[in-house]
Amino acid sequence: MNKTDVIIIGAGPVGLFAVHQLGIKGLKAVVIDNLDKAGGQCIELYPDKPIYDIPAIPECTGKELTNRLLEQIKPFKTKFYLNERVEEVKSKDDNWIVKTSNKNEFIAPNIIIAGGVGSFEPRKLSTQNTEKFEGKSIFYSVKSKEEFKNKNICVFGGGDSALDWTLELSKYSKITLIHRRDNFRGAPHTLNEIKKLQKDGKISIKTPFQLDRIEGDKKITAIIIKDDNGKKEKIPADIVLSFFGLVMKLGPIAEWGLNMDKKTITVNPNNFETNKKGIFAAGDICSYPGKLKLILSGFHEVALASVECFKRARPNEKYRFEFTTSSKTIQDRLGKK
Amino acid sequence: MPKITYKDVRGNSKTIEVDNGLTVMEGAIQNDVSGIDADCGGSMACATCHVYVEEKWLDKIPKAEEGEIDMVDMAFEPKKNSRLSCQIIVTDELNGLIVTTPEKQS
Numbered sequence: 001m002n003k004t005d006v007i008i009i010g011a012g013p014v015g016l017f018a019v020h021q022l023g024i025k026g027l028k029a030v031v032i033d034n035l036d037k038a039g040g041q042c043i044e045l046y047p048d049k050p051i052y053d054i055p056a057i058p059e060c061t062g063k064e065l066t067n068r069l070l071e072q073i074k075p076f077k078t079k080f081y082l083n084e085r086v087e088e089v090k091s092k093d094d095n096w097i098v099k100t101s102n103k104n105e106f107i108a109p110n111i112i113i114a115g116g117v118g119s120f121e122p123r124k125l126s127t128q129n130t131e132k133f134e135g136k137s138i139f140y141s142v143k144s145k146e147e148f149k150n151k152n153i154c155v156f157g158g159g160d161s162a163l164d165w166t167l168e169l170s171k172y173s174k175i176t177l178i179h180r181r182d183n184f185r186g187a188p189h190t191l192n193e194i195k196k197l198q199k200d201g202k203i204s205i206k207t208p209f210q211l212d213r214i215e216g217d218k219k220i221t222a223i224i225i226k227d228d229n230g231k232k233e234k235i236p237a238d239i240v241l242s243f244f245g246l247v248m249k250l251g252p253i254a255e256w257g258l259n260m261d262k263k264t265i266t267v268n269p270n271n272f273e274t275n276k277k278g279i280f281a282a283g284d285i286c287s288y289p290g291k292l293k294l295i296l297s298g299f300h301e302v303a304l305a306s307v308e309c310f311k312r313a314r315p316n317e318k319y320r321f322e323f324t325t326s327s328k329t330i331q332d333r334l335g336k337k
Numbered sequence: 338m339p340k341i342t343y344k345d346v347r348g349n350s351k352t353i354e355v356d357n358g359l360t361v362m363e364g365a366i367q368n369d370v371s372g373i374d375a376d377c378g379g380s381m382a383c384a385t386c387h388v389y390v391e392e393k394w395l396d397k398i399p400k401a402e403e404g405e406i407d408m409v410d411m412a413f414e415p416k417k418n419s420r421l422s423c424q425i426i427v428t429d430e431l432n433g434l435i436v437t438t439p440e441k442q443s
Contacts, residue, residue, distance in 0.1 A: 045382035126413055126441070158410045244411045247376070284378075
């Protein structure tokens, strides 16, 4: 079991800045996120879109903001647990124990939930029967290419993931790429390669088609696709690969006994504590009168929460408010000499 | 104030007066219309405010920009009349607009 001062759930901008606010107060934290990288919505939904309302930064993209925050918290050498979802939270004396989907366990007096709208998960196919084939014939990502060799593979989607995997897997399998409209969204170079493969008869492209039905008992044998006018076509298939982006699911957070308002956690706006002592919520996932879902609001929220975290983690020490410009202690913690 | 009608696939319907300048998504969220999630808060990044626009209104709404069309690809069961409701801005011309929410958003 890993012992720390604060367990931060969510590696979005607010979770990252929480590391900073805790770090300058001398508190250690770990960060857990279901994505494979830090940045949350900023990195997953709009890495290249400009943001104009970060104080003193007239313009920066989601990716730039993430990188700057990571740079800012470098001195604290925080450990990140990525590709992991927090499954369970339970209390033990004055501490909280957190268990993740990767069977990691943490204990700390404080938890900061900076989980945005929930954890990112692949958007699943909605056709009947898809669940029983999931992980056997239906996949939402490619973990090992071995499973995808010498097969009939139907790839759904019109974006980068669908195109890139079509190119890669066409080297060893028969690929049918299916998309609901004629246009694909991808890098020009990728689109050219796709066109070339189609021209050479190496891959088959079906547009504008969507999945109608799946045939097969234990394994998929064929799929039926249909167009907007109801015209159907049957394609032999062993594997369906679906790339319709990610959705955000609140997941187990709803079961931790926290007071909720729709999909948000209600907090005390003095310290952003939830109804459970030592569990805080900040950023898009928290709600209180006048709440604005802005990154800058989240920064403020974790700054205040970090003070309460200090009091719980260091009950025998007195909290002293300090400025980074003048505090020798903070400057030491930041590695400034 | 323009009236917007939100229907769902089960035939339930709710008509709401929405201020000019708000989006059809905001009209739904502010008035607790179920069936629209709007996870990303209107930044055209999640496709969970997807609606089907009644055919006769399609031409009256400014055409979808490329980013919206790309996002609709990700939506649950998109059709020709699919739009993201966060990109439909309410004006007097849209008084009487009818949109239907899909069976689910994700």
